[in-house]
Amino acid sequence: MTAVFADGTTESADLLVGADGVRSTVRTLVDPGCPPPRYVPVLNTAGYSEHTPPGAEMGRLTMVFGRRGFAGWLPAPTGGTWCFANPPLTGEPSAEEVAKTSDLQWRARLYDLHRSDRSPIVALVEATPGPLRGWTTYDVPTVGRWHRGRMVLIGDAAHATSPAAGQGSSLAVEDAVVLARCLRDLPVPEAFRVFEVLRRARAERVVAEGFRTSSAKSPPAVGRLVRDLVMPVVLRRHDPQAWVRAHHVDWDAPVVPVPALAG
Ligand SMILES: Cc1cc2nc3c(=O)[nH]c(=O)nc-3n(C[C@H](O)[C@H](O)[C@H](O)COP(=O)(O)OP(=O)(O)OC[C@H]3O[C@@H](n4cnc5c(N)ncnc54)[C@H](O)[C@@H]3O)c2cc1C
Known part of the structure; x- marks a missing residue:
């Protein structure tokens, strides 16, 4: 792979990891039909x-x-x-x-x-x-393809989340660790396919939750009243974000081939 940068410099490597953010150029190469960020x-x-x-x-x-x-x-x-x-x-x-x-x-x-x-x-x-x-x-709720040939997307390039989620950096770091595990244990392109299977559902769930939270930041009067009454009670009993924080990536566990994503 050879990447050509806007300043005229080039870099050649075995793989291109598109970690180039919400306005990713690599995304336009991996999934040319992807809608623009929302x-x-x-x-x-x-x-x-x-x-x-x-x-x-x-x-x-x-x-x-x-x-x-x-x-x-x-x-x-x-x-x-x-x-x-x-x-x-x-x-x-x-x-x-x-x-x-x-x-x-x-x-x-x-x-x-x-x-x-x-x-x-x-x-x-x-x-x-x-x-x-x-x-x-x-944000970028869903990118149809996460990899093509020897190119793969991670972080905001694959699934940018609203700042309201407070999780974009965490997801990007998780991606990097999981992709490294996949490349350690599997050949390309199987490593990219398994990486996507392991990451897509979680990342897209966080993005959806972040958008919902952003949209709920300033509800109309009735919604505000319900929120102010319900939120303190609910949060005392149950942390709706627990599933986000409880996530654990086991670096030492070997990555094995997994079935393809449905659909
Ligand atoms: C206001 C705000 C608040 C946030 N708060 C939080 C928070 O509290 N917690 C949290 O976890 N996340 C938060 N995030 C999200 C977090 O910043 C991102 O999810 C995270 O930075 C994504 O990391 P990344 O490496 O995928 O992309 P980025 O951090 O965007 O890095 C991409 C890099 O690629 C470079 N690049 C892009 N195109 C090219 C190109 N063509 N050639 C060369 N280089 C290129 C860019 O310059 C950049 O350095 C927030 C975001 C915003 C906007």
Whole structure:
């Protein structure tokens, strides 16, 4: 395999592992018909604030479901606080529209969304020197083919997840370990086929869950009421994310050929 880069340099190797992220070029070679990444209906903005909310604890990330927006903060060891917010936006804005949103416009939007919340978001934003900037995020729910010839996709290139899942990096690292096991124990292309069988269902389930969580960050009034009543009770009894964190990859276990995925 020889990869030719935009700067004119080339690299030759036995395999090409496409670990090139949500806008993967290798994906377009492995699965040319794959739809483009899907817009996740919340914007992102973040900053470093000079305000420290009362009761803030080092090492504790606090996330809040506000009345009209989701946000969070984490005390920094340097004395200030990192904070982020996810203003909801159903329709995908153009890159130009996001880029030209000014610091003042971001502040006005966050003030409007969070001014009636019992949270320190407005105080955090006011004490953030800025300039505040924002960005859109995307996921990739399913890629029809994960491998072709001596090329294989891993990480966001194969299954990008909304940041709301908090799992994209973990999935990418899991992929790397599982692919290494498969290449250690099986020849190509069997190694790629088994890698996909071992990884696809879990990765796509996390992506689906992440999209659902993003979309539920700012529900209408009735949904909010139900969420605020039900969530504390449910979370006390049951961790709906336990299956995500309980995952274990046994490096030493030999990889054996497995049946193909159905469909
Ligand atoms: C706002 C936000 C918050 C997130 N929060 C979390 C979180 O809390 N927990 C979590 O686990 N995950 C989180 N994620 C997701 C996580 O960042 C990604 O899932 C992870 O980085 C994917 O790793 P990757 O190696 O597959 O791709 P990437 O990290 O995107 O790396 C791809 C690399 O390939 C390079 N590249 C792309 N195209 C080319 C090319 N043509 N030639 C050469 N190089 C190229 C890119 O420059 C990049 O360095 C978050 C993502 C976002 C956007």
